[in-house]
Amino acid sequence: MGTTMGRLVSRGLLAATALAAVACSLAGCGNSSTRAGQPVAAAGSPVTIRARSLPGLGTVLVNNSGYTLYMFAPDARRRVTCTDLCAATWPPVKVSAGDRLVAGPGVRADLLGSDSDPAGGRVVTYNGWPLYTYRSDIQPGWDNGQGINLNGGYWYVMQPSGQPLTKRPGG
Amino acid sequence: MTRPDPPGSAPPSRRAVLLTVGGLAAAGGGFAAGSQVAGAASSGADSLDALRTPTPGEDLMAEHGLLIRILLIYRHLLAAQASGQPVAAGHAHDSALIIHDYIEAFHEELEEAYVFQRLMQAGRLKPTVSTLLVQHARGRELTQLILAESGGTGSLPTAVVSRVASAMAGFVRMYEPHEAREDTVVYPAFRALLTPAEIADLGDRFAQLQTQQFGRDGFAAMVGRVGAIEQALGIYDLAQFTPPNITPSVA
Numbered sequence: 052m053g054t055t056m057g058r059l060v061s062r063g064l065l066a067a068t069a070l071a072a073v074a075c076s077l078a079g080c081g082n083s084s085t086r087a088g089q090p091v092a093a094a095g096s097p098v099t100i101r102a103r104s105l106p107g108l109g110t111v112l113v114n115n116s117g118y119t120l121y122m123f124a125p126d127a128r129r130r131v132t133c134t135d136l137c138a139a140t141w142p143p144v145k146v147s148a149g150d151r152l153v154a155g156p157g158v159r160a161d162l163l164g165s166d167s168d169p170a171g172g173r174v175v176t177y178n179g180w181p182l183y184t185y186r187s188d189i190q191p192g193w194d195n196g197q198g199i200n201l202n203g204g205y206w207y208v209m210q211p212s213g214q215p216l217t218k219r220p221g222g
Numbered sequence: 223m224t225r226p227d228p229p230g231s232a233p234p235s236r237r238a239v240l241l242t243v244g245g246l247a248a249a250g251g252g253f254a255a256g257s258q259v260a261g262a263a264s265s266g267a268d269s270l271d272a273l274r275t276p277t278p279g280e281d282l283m284a285e286h287g288l289l290i291r292i293l294l295i296y297r298h299l300l301a302a303q304a305s306g307q308p309v310a311a312g313h314a315h316d317s318a319l320i321i322h323d324y325i326e327a328f329h330e331e332l333e334e335a336y337v338f339q340r341l342m343q344a345g346r347l348k349p350t351v352s353t354l355l356v357q358h359a360r361g362r363e364l365t366q367l368i369l370a371e372s373g374g375t376g377s378l379p380t381a382v383v384s385r386v387a388s389a390m391a392g393f394v395r396m397y398e399p400h401e402a403r404e405d406t407v408v409y410p411a412f413r414a415l416l417t418p419a420e421i422a423d424l425g426d427r428f429a430q431l432q433t434q435q436f437g438r439d440g441f442a443a444m445v446g447r448v449g450a451i452e453q454a455l456g457i458y459d460l461a462q463f464t465p466p467n468i469t470p471s472v473a
Contacts, residue, residue, distance in 0.1 A: 139335030186334050187359035189352045195359035202327055
């Protein structure tokens with residue numbers, strides 16, 4: 052890859068694969084990556100959305116590994132708008148073709164769905180809201196992203212009812 | 223005393239600054255990042271291209287320079303508050319807005335997308351990276367508080383000034399060691415994981431992402447905004463920070 056053409060090709064691939072790798076690096080993000088060594092579902096596996104009680108917030112949606120899930124207000128229940136660098140900080144919950152969406156106890160199966168991701172593939176939705184994790188939640192059960200205004204809008208946890216919870220933890 | 227450059231005098235773009243620095247360093251052989259990229263390139267046009275591409279580390283450290291200048295502004299506002307002087311809401315708000323828009327929604331996301339991710343995949347500095355990620359979250363919370371409380375005009379009201387000052391103090395206290403650790407430990411570890419070709423590719427990618435979000439001269443615009451705040455506060459002139467000569471005079 053010492054030629055100019057080679058570098059151009061490698062740059063395009065690097066940019067695409069780097070962000071794709073980031074977008075799928077968290078436990079809630081699809082198929083074959085890991086977060087801090089934790090296994091995640093392989094392609095064709097169930098993608099389970101669960102409910103979990105968080106101190107100060109009450110019961111909210113979490114992914115299969117217990118990481119808190121958020122909605123992004125600018126998505127407006129219509130489409131995935133957090134892409135590129137935004138998706139590195141807020142990795143969307145990806146679902147691959149052939150995966151089964153599973154509603155855990157307390158989660159409404161009729162509100163689960165998916166939407167196309169401009170970056171490729173599909174993102175799990177709940178009551179129409181695309182779902183994301185937050186990279187600064189380094190442990191399950193953390194909610195550092197609650198009520199944060201970043202990347203052009205507010206981020207809130209999602210309640211099993213399908214409504215975002217807009218209060219701050221403990222507020 | 224030298225007259226400082228006016229803050230609005232169109233500072234050069236970061237890329238232009240870095241190209242100059244990289245070129246000078248490579249010529250002298252004393253700037254590690256530039257010289258490694260230069261040495262890694264094969265020859266001719268490729269060599270020149272690599273030489274002129276700011277490395278990811280250079281980009282990120284330039285952004286840290288911007289952050290340091292805002293920490294200085296926060297320190298100045300904190301000193302004013304501590305001495306009972308009024309704190310202009312606009313200065314606090316404008317500074318926090320630059321932090322919010324550029325540092326938190328761009329610089330830190332570059333780190334999270336490329337630097338931290340790569341280190342975690344390589345099993346390097348995991349506890350440090352975890353702490354830095356949590357600190358990003360805390361910083362965003364503090365900035366949000368500062369923005370929310372400083373939206374008015376005039377001086378910060380008595381009812382909120384201590385809350386804003388506390389948030390600024392916490393922000394400064396956290397980010398000084400945060401960025402120092404990144405500059406001295408995290409970025410070097412990240413760079414050690416990259417091939418010369420990857421360094422060049424990421425340099426291009428960082429510049430491309432910045433142009434997408436802030437325009438071609440986005441960094442220069444941010445530097446100009448910080449300079450304008452410093453000017454308004456009377457802390458723009460670099461010479462004022464030079465301590466007096468303490469050499470004993472010879473009788």
